[in-house]
Amino acid sequence: MFDWQELVETAAARVVPADIPLPAVSVITTDTRTVGHGDMFLALRGERFDGHDFATTAVDQGAAALCVDEQMVEAIVAATGGTTPCLCVGDTLAAYQAIARLHRRGFPNLKMIAITGSSGKTSTRTIVGAVLSRHFDGAVLTTRDNTNNHVGVPQNLLRLTPEHRGAVLELGTSTPGEIRSLTALVEPDIAILTNVGPVHLEGLGSIDGVVREKAGVFSKLGEHGSAILPVHLRHHPQIAPSLPVDRVVTVGNAGDGADVEVTYCGGDLTSARVGVCRGGRDVEFSWALPGAHQAMNAGIAFAVAQVLGIEDDCVVEGLAACRLPGMRTLTVEHDGVTWINDAYNANPDSVKALLDWLASASHSCGHVHIVLGDMLELGPDTSQYHATVLAYACEHLPNAGILPFGPLMAKAARSFGLDAFEDIEDLRQHITSHVAAGDLIAVKASRGMALER
Structure with a gap:
């Protein structure tokens, strides 16, 4: 349940009309297709739509409150008859992000994992999520579909409930500064960089630009936060300064000197065997995600397990149950x-x-x-x-x-x-x-x- 005073303070907002009774709000949504009775509808602007155009529709479908831009509030109050309280803000996207951060901070004991990288984000998110779901008896939230941007990340944070014990969120980017700003919303306990390569160069400019951008995932680790990344990036001059001093777990191929070493033992089109060595212990397992690149993603899951103290058997059981979403091999x-x-x-x-x-x-x-x-x-x-x-x-x-x-x-x-x-x-x-x-x-x-x- 959201507290109206907290919403006003967090979003730098005012309530219009000022003297209207304020309903209890437990859900904030930006989509009139999913708005329910008692929800707050937050009107976002996009390239091809303006959520303010659908405010009356949201009210007709049961929205008990609205969050709208200052410049639109008079027209919306008139259109809705002045009977629906409006949280009036300077920028609804900024308000949405601030409210999502507030909501995330309501779960200080939840294990929050943020993942970024030039490729493999969704696979790694799915793999790590499967292991955490096994460890936490299913009480894990993961990024829904491809909602990994400045709108999607807040959307996923607002899905958190007291039942969740872990969360695995994917952070995407195409322009400088996005990862850092998304990380500030998520405030991860564990930050993962899967890899760095030539992607979004029209926005990020160069491989160096990609490295700088992806390193932002480590920018908001608290004093107990941990970083996981490929061993060859451990001492990269644009990444190393962002890493915690003694809470880094590296992943690499056998012989690379990583904390978690991975051996791809081969496979066919539907399955593979993988060997992993961590902490002096060797584990070999079969799973349904063939390819050496997926084996390395499994190594990241073992690195997460090392940070959280999850036993090898639990990791292997989670990996065995893992299946990737559509159009990924x-x-x-x-x-x-x-x-x-x-x-x-x-x-x-x-x-x-x-x-x-x-x-x-x-x-x-x-x-x-x-x-x-x-x-x-x-x-x-x-x-x-x-x-x-x-x-x-x-x-x-x-x-x-x-x-x-x-x-x-x-x-x-x-x-x-x-x-x-x-x-x-x-x-x-x-x-x-x-x-x-x-x-x-x-x-x-x-x-x-x-x-x-």
């Missing part, structure tokens, strides 16, 4: 053809990880076809990144059919003598005429390409 069979849908997003490192996995695990299939779509937001070096990925594919899977899709891939494909596609129907027709039962088709591209079509 989603493997299905249709008419005898194996389809791997990894089209949720793509950057050079994540594409190479997929190719490495296919090179090691697709031997039992017939012909392998790999649709590689454009990788977006890579800045002025985008042509070089696309050419590098195609060269990697040709080198590591020389017998596969490489099918570049989109204008960026098509441009890079010319120097490799590859047939490229810019029309989705042409690509469909090619696949239909060249694929037979027993073959494998893998699909990878940035989200904007919508290759799941």
Whole structure:
């Protein structure tokens, strides 16, 4: 339940009309599709909508209170007949974030984990969430879908209830300062950096810019907070100053000298075996997430377990139950053809990880076809990144059919003598005429390409 006086102070707000009775509010929502009786509807502005236009709809659907911008309050009070209290603020997004931070601080005993990185955020969030759910008997909140930005993170924080004992939140970014500001909302006990690579370069400028931005996840660790990151980034000059002095756990391959060392023992298209060594103890387990990149994410889960004192058996049980959300190496069979849908997003490192996995695990299939779509937001070096990925594919899977899709891939494909596609129907027709039962088709591209079509 939210206290109105706290809301006024936290959001630097005033209540309009001033003398109206204030109802009890336990839920704050920004979506009229989910507003319920007694909720507060907070009107956000977006690129294609303005929540203030839906304030009367929210009231008609049962909203007991509104949070609106100062400049809109008179019109909204008139439209609603002056019977619904409005929390009137200078900026509804800033108010939403401040209220979410206030709500998060109401759970000081909850174990809060924040995750960022250039790739693997959602996989790692899902993997760590599975282990924590096993440890905390399901009382764990994780990021819903892809709500990892300046609106989504507050939305997830406001989902916290007294029943939750842990939370695993994913933090995304595309412009400088976002990770630091989101971390300030989350106030994590454990901050995780999965990796750093070429992503969002149009906004972040360079790899150095990516490193600076991602290091922000360590900026709000309290005196007892812990950092988890790849061992090769432990002493990076732009990361090391942000790390706690003696509460860092590193993850790496066997022989890298990390606190948690990972060995990928191999696998097929649907399962794998992984070895992990931590604290002098060796653990080997099987799970349903093949690929060396996923094995490293499992290593991060063991690092979290090391910080929280979770036993190995509990970690292994959580990992065994873990399944990734859709379009992340989603493997299905249709008419005898194996389809791997990894089209949720793509950057050079994540594409190479997929190719490495296919090179090691697709031997039992017939012909392998790999649709590689454009990788977006890579800045002025985008042509070089696309050419590098195609060269990697040709080198590591020389017998596969490489099918570049989109204008960026098509441009890079010319120097490799590859047939490229810019029309989705042409690509469909090619696949239909060249694929037979027993073959494998893998699909990878940035989200904007919508290759799941």
